[in-house]
Amino acid sequence: MILVTGATGFVGSALVARLAREGTETRACVRRNGASLPDGVHTVQVAGLTADTDWRHALAGVAVVVHAAARVHVMVDAATDPLAEFRRVNVDGTLNLARQAAAAMVKRFVFISSVKVNGEATLPGRPFTADDAPAPLDPYGVSKMEAEQGLRQIAAQTGMAVVIIRPPLVYGPGVKANFAALMRAVQRGWPLPLGAVHNQRSLVALDNLVDFIVTCITHPQAANQTFLVSDGHDLSTTELVRGLARAARMPVRLLPVPVWALRAGAALLGKGDAVQRLCGNLQVDISKARSLLGWTPPISVDDGLRRAVAGMGKS
Incomplete structure (x- = not known):
């Protein structure tokens, strides 16, 4: 069983559709009932992505979590403290889910992060690589970086494999x-x-990103790795x-x-x-994903x- 958070979002809905077409047993997390999802996909209602969310029912029998839910980057943020708001959802909420996933014996946690962890721009001919030192410049990128760091700690402490994917514009x-x-x-x-x-x-085209996520769900060499992905x-x-x-x-x-x-x-x-x-x-640079x-x-x-x-x- 694969659990997909953010299952009604841009990336999550395309991933759920792909898994359903392939006959993969999938459970989609939704915030409210009535979401339009492919036939055969199980749904579970979860109130939100916070440090206090109880995921036990959603995680029962799950082997892999694909975590696509997030407080997303916005051009104009109305929050008085944007970093605190991003941390509340993207860091505290993510790490709460990951800890409960490890306790539920989930084998792999695939985290959809962002190229913003690497930074905002590159020099000509000097692309970002998956192993570059992080250099986020905005609150969203900082929150994704901190979530990645926490996930690696959980992986080291529990043995649950973590895969981090940083897409550019999808x-x-x-x-x-x-x-x-x-x-x-x-x-x-x-x-x-x-x-x-x-x-x-x-x-990165949506279909290419979804294909890469599907690869990372099962590929043994993806465990505990960070990847950049593009067309x-x-x-x-x-x-x-x-x-x-x-x-x-x-x-x-x-x-x-x-x-x-x-x-x-x-x-x-x-x-x-x-x-x-x-x-x-x-x-x-996607050479790591290729090789x-x-x-x-x-x-x-x-x-x-x-x-x-x-x-x-x-x-």
């Missing part, structure tokens, strides 16, 4: 936020000032927009505005972080973009 059917906004702009044929952005960024083919923002336009079968309308001008305009508008994400480098697990991304970037665009009407 895209696919139902994607939200900035990626969805960019897809809509391309589909509507809006001219975009992104024709001269020659950065390199790693992304294995990095893109500039200009290339990404062109790829989305091809997927949408729309003409691309790119204006070659210099990056310095984009940064200057963004600074005046207080949007410097947004332009950094569009213009900066963030690359990850240790023999894993390769099953779908290409073009296929991933086509699936994301096709899923726009379903989001």
Whole structure:
């Protein structure tokens, strides 16, 4: 039996669907009854992800936990103390679940972390690796790093294997936020000032991430390892927009505005972080996943973009 937390979220729902298709006995954690899940998937209602949550009923008979639930990164956080709020859910809640999982004799705990544990940007040709020293810069990244550290301690104390997966930006059917906004702009044929952005960024298609999680559920060499995951083919923002336009079968309308001008305009508008994400480098090296697990991304970037665009009407 596999327990999936965050089972109705972007990643969790796709993972549950994949496990159901393969006939894997799966239990999905939901916060309220009535969630739409594939036939054959067991559900268990859990009030929330806190230091006090009782997971005994959810963990009964479970061999592997995939922990995808989290307080997620937000662009504008209304909390008076964002780090405390992230820690309450992502650290205290996660470690409470892991301790109870170990006590319930769960064999493996797969934790969906974030590339933000590594940092926010890379130098050209210097991608992050899974074994780099952590350097998170925001409260969300700090909370994920602290959760990882606590999980490794629990693994050492109890013998429960822990697998940590740090994805970069995940895209696919139902994607939200900035990626969805960019897809809509391309589909509507809006001219975009992104024709001269020659950065390199790693992304991961939802199907590729789910496939990697499934690999980490069973692969013996994944135990007690940390992995970065991506599509294995990095893109500039200009290339990404062109790829989305091809997927949408729309003409691309790119204006070659210099990056310095984009940064200057963004600074005046207080949007410097947004332009950094569009213009900066963030690359990850997935050679550890390839060599240790023999894993390769099953779908290409073009296929991933086509699936994301096709899923726009379903989001």
